[in-house]
Amino acid sequence: MKRLIVAALAAAPGVAGAQEIDGGNTAWILTSSALVLFMTLPGLALFYGGLVRAKNVLSVLMQCFAICCATTVLWVLFLYSLAFAEGGPLIGGLGKAFFAGVEEGTVSGSIPETAFAMFQLTFAIITPALVVGGFAERMKFSAMLTFSALWSILVYAPVCHWVWAGDGWLFNLGLLDFAGGTVVHITAGVAALVAALVLGKRQGFPTTPMLPHNMTMTVTGAAMLWVGWFGFNGGSALAADGNAAMAILVTHISAAAGATAWAIIEWLRYGKPSALGTVTGMVAGLGTITPASGFVGPGGALVIGLLAGVLCFNATNFLKRKLGVDDSLDVFPVHGVGGILGTLLAGVFASSALGAFSGQGYAEGMTMTSQMGVQVLGVLATLSYTAVVTWVLLKLVGAVMGLRVTAEEESSGLDTAQHNERGYDLSI
Amino acid sequence: MKRLIVAALAAAPGVAGAQEIDGGNTAWILTSSALVLFMTLPGLALFYGGLVRAKNVLSVLMQCFAICCATTVLWVLFLYSLAFAEGGPLIGGLGKAFFAGVEEGTVSGSIPETAFAMFQLTFAIITPALVVGGFAERMKFSAMLTFSALWSILVYAPVCHWVWAGDGWLFNLGLLDFAGGTVVHITAGVAALVAALVLGKRQGFPTTPMLPHNMTMTVTGAAMLWVGWFGFNGGSALAADGNAAMAILVTHISAAAGATAWAIIEWLRYGKPSALGTVTGMVAGLGTITPASGFVGPGGALVIGLLAGVLCFNATNFLKRKLGVDDSLDVFPVHGVGGILGTLLAGVFASSALGAFSGQGYAEGMTMTSQMGVQVLGVLATLSYTAVVTWVLLKLVGAVMGLRVTAEEESSGLDTAQHNERGYDLSI
Amino acid sequence: MKRLIVAALAAAPGVAGAQEIDGGNTAWILTSSALVLFMTLPGLALFYGGLVRAKNVLSVLMQCFAICCATTVLWVLFLYSLAFAEGGPLIGGLGKAFFAGVEEGTVSGSIPETAFAMFQLTFAIITPALVVGGFAERMKFSAMLTFSALWSILVYAPVCHWVWAGDGWLFNLGLLDFAGGTVVHITAGVAALVAALVLGKRQGFPTTPMLPHNMTMTVTGAAMLWVGWFGFNGGSALAADGNAAMAILVTHISAAAGATAWAIIEWLRYGKPSALGTVTGMVAGLGTITPASGFVGPGGALVIGLLAGVLCFNATNFLKRKLGVDDSLDVFPVHGVGGILGTLLAGVFASSALGAFSGQGYAEGMTMTSQMGVQVLGVLATLSYTAVVTWVLLKLVGAVMGLRVTAEEESSGLDTAQHNERGYDLSI
């Protein structure tokens, strides 16, 4: 999120007569909203759906859809207000509950506040949807929905307020998080890890291979994520300007670098690069550049992407193969680790003193050291808050309604067990 | 469609020297055109394609593609002119046939007239494509194409002129139809119903289950429809402004509410919510908000979406299970009923006197009562005109070339029978 | 590419204080960049992927992905500079290597130079990705990657500079190539043909039928190409104006006309139109209108599209059935022939003296005859340069690492042989 613009908007959206809607900026943010929605539906849904076994594919698509719908309803009721209305440093107030006072003509920065609210809603949707990868193939739909709704309220909204609202404490400390390294990727990654631990492994993990049932679906979803990310990071400039354009360029570079790094490692280690490795490295590159995207330059992006590929590859193997944690679709090692790495590197590559690797420079009064302090603090705060609240929520929901499907349902597949449907019937 | 802008444009596009092209608005309408084309191809094609049996999947994709191509050629020849050139209250003239007088520099409102014509063309494409769902799995390709072309000329163009041209009679009565409740959804829904009745049931209906062959395809298509609808309703503001942003926000809310309502009903009634139910409710929510999207607020959208889910669910069951009408993919109960409901509710929730459920208010001189009168009239006129002309057209085309494939072709599938192709060959 | 704007930008991007970023134009070019990336990933990848046999589907997706990543990294290093920095008439200099001097605030025409660089990068990606169709189902991944990277440097960058850089020789001769008839389609088509010849036929060609394994995937990809092409041709106006809108309108018309022509030929000749024929005709229509899209009108577009369908149909049959050349996915007859046809027809239908078939007129001092001379020269130069360099590159790469997989690998499929993966596992 562009800092000044957020500040302006947090202060008094739609009040000052001086503020006017800019058509170019509005066009871009509306487009970006469509792009970010596209990332979740169908992008992420397909990316995740292809990775599970055929008997569970619809359960994953359904989870992404249901989260989108539930978050939207909550957003209208009070979630937008908790995230962005004036409140305290920890959470917003209820002044904008049910979109009170947000009219067609209300301006936020240089765009309609409805455009801002819509754009932000797409972020609030994708974050819990990312978590789905942690508990895929074994969680009850009812528990999933209850958990995700509560999590949006108790994790997403506060952290979002900390970082992007004008009165958020991390915002005011000057945390650099352009498009959601902390707000989106660390929260989602940590929540997925906690969910994987609380729910336990899938039947047969890790001895039975659980290979993707449809890699063409996964690659398609990955491509959609790449395209949609132009709106995610580019839209976070909240304007159609040089900042947005540079954010998109560095985003694209980091995606390519992340994919390249992962593929090369596989090539060296196994003799062959895989499509899944390539697209996973790409997602790692995208997640990692996210917090940095508005602050760094092309050189920095190249380094960030390469590091993302290398680190996330190793984190995936360590977590899944060494520790044996069944974070089904590797959300933590890709998004969590990527989010942490990116938030820290934003503090480095924002510097304007790195020659060809320079970024846009620090805010007045900030140095690399002071900035890094803030970045570390932001990472730790997000990480620990998310871990604790997620754990409590899962225990609670588990106590009330149980988290897992029965063993019989798990082996026959969630699609028929939870939704009375099958993904494919190509026989007739 | 924004009323004033249409008025302006219908009056004298490109003439007044005062009119200037606005870059932001143009960027948004070009983007919206891409989004609405995306709704048909691949969106609707996949949504429908997944719902039929594997042996007919290509026939559905092909029908959507062919309709897109044929409508485009007709649009250039004279369809655009019939819909939007100056003419009478019932139909446009031929002044713009072959795009006469429409140059790069011609302005319509604040955008190039070519942008307006392109945007509107995408609506003219999706409307007959929606009808495909009514006669899927049994209609001859040649008959389908002939019927669709004639229908575009004799149903779509006139109704479009009535509602959106400056000299259209419903336009001048002040009908509120922002993005096509009457023009798109009622015409398509009614035509599909009439087609289902005239063509008769598919072999085996209703005893043989005809389950979707690829629900992942249907869910993907549904997601694309959702994203594309941002352009459908948001683009209908013909500008990148607060009206467009609010239209998108309410569109999104209604989609989520419709999905939620349908899923909850299934959950209560069958113990499980299904992915197909969820996405069908979403499409119902989208279709229903369409006419209202530029006039209502978030509160109204929530109510409209919920009602859409409930009503369309019951309409589907009533039509298919009670009446036994084989509208193959439920076009009438979803789009027809949704279009009627939305056109009526636009008249209600446009009111600025409903507190948290208020909309943008009526035009000067209009009250809820007078507005509802116009809305009812618009619905009835569209519905009855479409029903009659569609019926006559089908009887005519049927007499000339026959409407249905042979029983043998129907049982072996339309893909090989009509196109010498198969959807899938995963064996090698 | 709009000529004046390119001229301006080539002259001195970001220098003149008079140049200012226009929000509407920037919004549109960022959107267009997303659309063109979407054309390659997932568009082209799916279009091509569906056409090969199931055992090779991932290899095709992987090739598109890998080319995207490698080109991006090269673009940052020096490819952008070679293509667009000031240099000579044949190639750009290294002044912008590693994006030296390209900052957030640098302006190019009326948009940030980063936006221009990003937009152009998407063209540099799709061009070598198109070539994949020529050697699909038999080329080694390592050889493919090496070849594609070298080809981007030695073919794409120079030809791009010739045609679109302010000091390029064809640019200065006044070649009309709005969005890449020569730069994209002729280079890709010729390279695919040369690759098909150098690599030789697939095992079993032409006796064994090698039918598409998933036509729904191909149709989906085709639809995405259509939508994305709005950004390809529309974005090449580098502004959100009447030129962009008209470019999109004529693009759309030509696509529809190309599809119609191909389908009608099949209908007449085989008694049935096929989905694959229809979408192939559509791609032919799109490729052919590309160089002409900013210069012609709707009437010209209709003719161009129809001719594209007819000519590319016959070229496909001639090359594959008569000559027996195994250009696996018919890249040359569709893109090569289409690119040549379109570049020539741009010289015709740009004329403002063709009545209803008129275009935007020639540059000052140009007549149809003089313009056609330039067009023919542009075609011949691109064609022969590409053919020679591609041939040398393939021979070189072949000598160093071998071009083809082993016969055993070819028969078991490239997915397991080259990537240790399979496309589908629908069994569990």
Place this chain on the structure above:
Amino acid sequence: MKMLIAVIKPFKLDAVREALADIGVQGMTVTEVRGFGRQKGHTELYRGAEYTVDLLPKIKLEVALAPDMVERALDAIQKSAKTGQIGDGKIFVYDLDQTVRIRTGEAGVDAV
């Protein structure tokens, strides 16, 4: 015990299943197969080239039953699967040595 294999047209599956159920057959196993025989394949079109595809989709049923049921089963399948057009399919019968129900270990007639 006897095993009966029937290769039929796909859209006849429901009819055959019902006909067998009517005579008391309680179990069967169904496989999607492709058949090659007298029935002509269909033509497929691929960018202007025509190919003949000889292998047509068929359904294979495997039904284990007591020897005294075989005649009735043959009859039921023939009646329900017949369209009179080429490609209706074949029935093959062979001898089973042993039959076991995994769940209970029952063997022979009790197992089917």
Place this chain on the structure above:
Amino acid sequence: MKMLIAVIKPFKLDAVREALADIGVQGMTVTEVRGFGRQKGHTELYRGAEYTVDLLPKIKLEVALAPDMVERALDAIQKSAKTGQIGDGKIFVYDLDQTVRIRTGEAGVDAV
């Protein structure tokens, strides 16, 4: 030589394969089939209508072996495929006339 056909629950495939390998079976052929028997199908939901789907996914194994292996193989399959719930499947055994390994032309016991 004998041929043994086992229809089992899909998720038991790995277990059965291991059990057979343990007793020395070196080859088998696996087909995805759908089974109809006592096991109730599941319900599918389609826009507010419920359908019962009777045909359930099963795995069919075909194993050719020497006659003296049959008892052990039956035993191994029964143990490894059994869940005790309806739908566990069936095993059928029949006589083979001939067995040939294509690669070498070996016949009989040497061929499997």
Place this chain on the structure above:
Amino acid sequence: MKMLIAVIKPFKLDAVREALADIGVQGMTVTEVRGFGRQKGHTELYRGAEYTVDLLPKIKLEVALAPDMVERALDAIQKSAKTGQIGDGKIFVYDLDQTVRIRTGEAGVDAV
């Protein structure tokens, strides 16, 4: 009547079909199966973990024929399906009790 089952490599299907047609076989039924035998499976890569996939795609042919055709058919299949590499497949032959053509009710040799 005899039934002949051949499990072969997928890309050999066309060759085998032609070889059988050449000796006068007019019908057969084809199933996609997966085979497990001496042939090593391939490795699959999944985000940095390697798995061995033992079940390899094979094609199963079922051909019913008159007893006097069996030798020639065995021969034809062996010749056309052989690559000499592990995994070429197997042929099994067994006795049929009865054979019926559904369309006509013909039985025995006339039915195939």
